[in-house]
Amino acid sequence: MTRRELPLDPIREAERLWTEHGWPDSAPGMAAVTSLMRAHQLVLSRVEAVLRPLDVTFARYEVLMLLVFSRRGTLPMSRIGTRLQVHQTSVTNAVDRLERAGLVRRVPHPSDRRTTLIEITRAGREVADTATQRLNETVFANPGLTRRDTTTLVDILARLRRQAGDFG
Amino acid sequence: MTRRELPLDPIREAERLWTEHGWPDSAPGMAAVTSLMRAHQLVLSRVEAVLRPLDVTFARYEVLMLLVFSRRGTLPMSRIGTRLQVHQTSVTNAVDRLERAGLVRRVPHPSDRRTTLIEITRAGREVADTATQRLNETVFANPGLTRRDTTTLVDILARLRRQAGDFG
DNA sequence: CGAAGATCATAGGACGTCCAACTATCGGAT
DNA sequence: ATCCGATAGTTGGACGTCCTATGATCTTCG
DSSP: OOOOSOOOOHHHHHHHHHHHTTOTTTHHHHHHHHHHHHHHHHHHHHHHHHHGGGTOOHHHHHHHHHHHTSSSSEEEHHHHHHHHTOOHHHHHHHHHHHHHTTSEEEEEOSSOTTOEEEEEOHHHHHHHHHHHHHHIIIIITOOSSOHHHHHHHHHHHHHHHHHTTSOO | OOOOSOOOOHHHHHHHHHHHTTOTTTHHHHHHHHHHHHHHHHHHHHHHHHHGGGTOOHHHHHHHHHHHTSTTSEEEHHHHHHHHTOOHHHHHHHHHHHHHTTSEEEEEOSSOTTOEEEEEOHHHHHHHHHHHHHHIIIIITOOSSOHHHHHHHHHHHHHHHHHTTSOO
């Protein structure tokens, strides 16, 4: 199907080249950034494959779960954006699709007419539950790493995120 | 500007909720997947900010570097796709834009009329050099992690990628 | 040698993300 | 009381990624 000539890790290759070309101090950082890009793609596609039959994407699944975990099953758009760390327009996009699919509903905020509240529907909760179950079973319970690597990864990325001003 | 109420790490929060809701075995995996998504976004936006003034994106930068590192400054489209682990259509897209910007050129393959060779231009090399220098200085030399964390991260993600069939 | 199968590249479409611009609405300062 | 800056959402556009389908070209094998 593909090539059999022992496919080396392209990122290790790049790191070697980086060092040889006189940028040894930047080689590890380059490798880290590149690894992150690839790993993200791989993991995302695994997740999307699981969600596809349910007609949701990971982005929309995250919105649903945020609503499921909220007290009243209701949140302002703005709150969704800050919690998920995505641009407001991405929230509008996700909510548009979720609403079209009948999984959430836009309702006016009682006191502030600028804000729109998003309310999860019965169908939305069902999709969220099914999706969670399948993701837990097929991906989260088996992310492709040992338990030890998994927690180390989470810790390191937490430091990276904090350092980037993500939360702390 | 935003809220001052000590913003906790949303991912730690989610992990806690996951455990409380009866999915303790999947909580670490969920946290890992989610962390990867966020970290990817953060790092990518840092990189794109550096490249924007040069009118290239990271995806196109990667194509340019692949060509820079190749013997003759020439590679078939298909080769670019497999090396960068992206879909063929993404390569077509990137090459279209690079060619429009005069950074690469499409030339016919001498013996196989199906394949198209991509050749980097003088201008392409200059952009690649400048971009590399700036990325090295501003991002790769300082990825937001200690050197130790950086190498650990690369190692863990390598295991993840191999496990997903990325190379090994 | 000729048909069937594999490979290469492109076109069109769906999605998510960001940015810039714009409209409403709120709220605080003068 | 009013004016002006901050905040909430939407719209339109640029990009990257994938998927499916399609047209050319090899390649392999009966």
